[in-house]
Amino acid sequence: AIDLISEVKELQKFNSQELSKLLKDTENLSLSHVTANGLSVQVDMDKLVRLLPLHLTAVLLSPQKDESSLRYLLSGLRLLYSLCEVASRHSKLEQ
Numbered sequence: 001a002i003d004l005i006s007e008v009k010e011l012q013k014f015n016s017q018e019l020s021k022l023l024k025d026t027e028n029l030s031l032s033h034v035t036a037n038g039l040s041v042q043v044d045m046d047k048l049v050r051l052l053p054l055h056l057t058a059v060l061l062s063p064q065k066d067e068s069s070l071r072y073l074l075s076g077l078r079l080l081y082s083l084c085e086v087a088s089r090h091s092k093l094e095q
Helices: 004-011 016-024 045-061 067-087
Strands: 030-034 040-044
Touching: 004 030, 004 040, 004 045, 004 067, 016 030, 016 067, 040 045, 045 067
Parallel strands: none
Antiparallel strands: 030 040
16 A cells, blocks of 8 residues: 555655656666655655545645645645656656
């Protein structure tokens, strides 16, 4: 199962150049990175890219509209924008 909330929170700190560099050496679009807690995490970027727009739409339509949910939504949109930039350089991700 994919935990979109924690993945958005972890990956939103990377800009498109950093994401591109991390994806450069991967064959199956599985990204490995170390979290702020020091845990090694593997992210299936193919699945993340497919699910993120729908997930962010659900967050936007959620009745809960507090500051933390809006901040999370903005982080998710920033990540989505970075992934769109990265996709132009990685044909597997662009598909």
